[in-house]
Amino acid sequence: MTCRELIEFLADYLQHELAPGELAEFDRHLAGCRACANYLHTYRDAVALGRAVLRPDEDEIPPEVPAALVEAVLAARRQRPN
Amino acid sequence: MTADSVDPAEAALLAGLRAGDDKAFEQLVHVHGGRMLSAARRLLRVEQDAQDAVQDALLSVSRSIGRFEGGSRLNTWLHRIVVNAALMKLRTRRRKDEVLIDDLLPRFMEDGHALEPALPWSESAEALAQRGETAQLVRDSIDTLPETYRVVLMLRDIEELDTAEVAAVLGITPNAVKIRLHRARQALRTLLDPHFRERHP
Numbered sequence: 001m002t003c004r005e006l007i008e009f010l011a012d013y014l015q016h017e018l019a020p021g022e023l024a025e026f027d028r029h030l031a032g033c034r035a036c037a038n039y040l041h042t043y044r045d046a047v048a049l050g051r052a053v054l055r056p057d058e059d060e061i062p063p064e065v066p067a068a069l070v071e072a073v074l075a076a077r078r079q080r081p082n
Numbered sequence: 083m084t085a086d087s088v089d090p091a092e093a094a095l096l097a098g099l100r101a102g103d104d105k106a107f108e109q110l111v112h113v114h115g116g117r118m119l120s121a122a123r124r125l126l127r128v129e130q131d132a133q134d135a136v137q138d139a140l141l142s143v144s145r146s147i148g149r150f151e152g153g154s155r156l157n158t159w160l161h162r163i164v165v166n167a168a169l170m171k172l173r174t175r176r177r178k179d180e181v182l183i184d185d186l187l188p189r190f191m192e193d194g195h196a197l198e199p200a201l202p203w204s205e206s207a208e209a210l211a212q213r214g215e216t217a218q219l220v221r222d223s224i225d226t227l228p229e230t231y232r233v234v235l236m237l238r239d240i241e242e243l244d245t246a247e248v249a250a251v252l253g254i255t256p257n258a259v260k261i262r263l264h265r266a267r268q269a270l271r272t273l274l275d276p277h278f279r280e281r282h283p
Contacts, residue, residue: 002190002193002194002195003190003194003195003196004190004194004195004196005194007188007196007268010264011260011263011264011267012260034199035196035199035200036196036200038199038200038201038202039188039196039200039271041202041203042200042202042203042271042274042275042278043267043268043271044207045203045206045207045210045271045278046267046270046271046274047239047267047270048207048211049207049210049211049216049220049274050220050224050235050239050240050270051239051240052207052211052220053211053216053217053220053221054124054220054221054224054236054240055239055240055242056117056120056121056124062116062117062119062120063116063119063120064116065111065112065115065116065119065136066133068133069115069119069133069136069137070108070111070112070115072133072137073111073115073136073137073140073141074107074108074111076137076141077107077140077141077144080141
């Protein structure tokens with residue numbers, strides 16, 4: 001397996017979707033290739049940072065609905081009820 | 083409706099909505115509109131578009147409440163509807179000048195070795211997330227992604243729809259979702275890399 005192939009298979013690897021033969025090759029390459037190991041870690045970290053920054057916190061209090069939006073929605077529904 | 087897992091306030095709200103009750107609809111707007119607005123803002127980033135999408139979504143809820151099956155959580159159902167409304171809005175928007183995804187993907191030599199071997203980042207993701215400038219940097223980087231890739235990354239990694247759901251809302255195959263997600267993540271990594279890379283003396 002080359003570096004190019006390893007990076008192509010990365011998403012499947014992280015999803016545990018590689019076939020056993022592919023997985024063995026993937027692991028063998030990874031064990032001997034510092035650049036691919038670095039790539040794997042930083043790829044994972046990029047995904048984690050996206051989530052850390054943007055994913056809503058379950059406990060977060062949702063924003064107030066702006067009064068103008070409430071008015072607009074109610075008016076639009078009155079115009080075309082159900 | 084099954085009684086075992088449904089919260090009584092939600093059941094009352096649903097009954098009111100199904101009966102076409104104005105007060106129930108108003109309550110829906112106040113109780114659930116904020117969370118819907120958050121999702122629309124994440125996807126659309128333009129306040130007026132986000133509010134328009136929430137309005138479209140709420141009207142759609144009012145029309146289709148009969149189709150809501152008590153089995154899934156109301157929150158989840160509303161989230162799907164506002165995501166759909168936001169995607170409709172995105173389709174009507176003119177694209178800004180976009181970078182090409184290929185320019186953000188790793189490059190390789192003939193023999194399959196990386197042209198620029200990846201270096202480690204200086205700190206863990208947890209530590210980087212604590213840095214003051216990280217949030218803005220990550221937001222800006224995601225915003226830089228070409229729209230078709232940004233949307234898939236947002237829907238899968240942030241809004242947490244599964245591959246099949248994303249395929250259905252975007253009208254593409256599950257395999258195309260997987261490919262776009264992988265490219266989007268690689269591109270995000272490329273954009274963040276110069277900021278977080280370990281510096282060698």
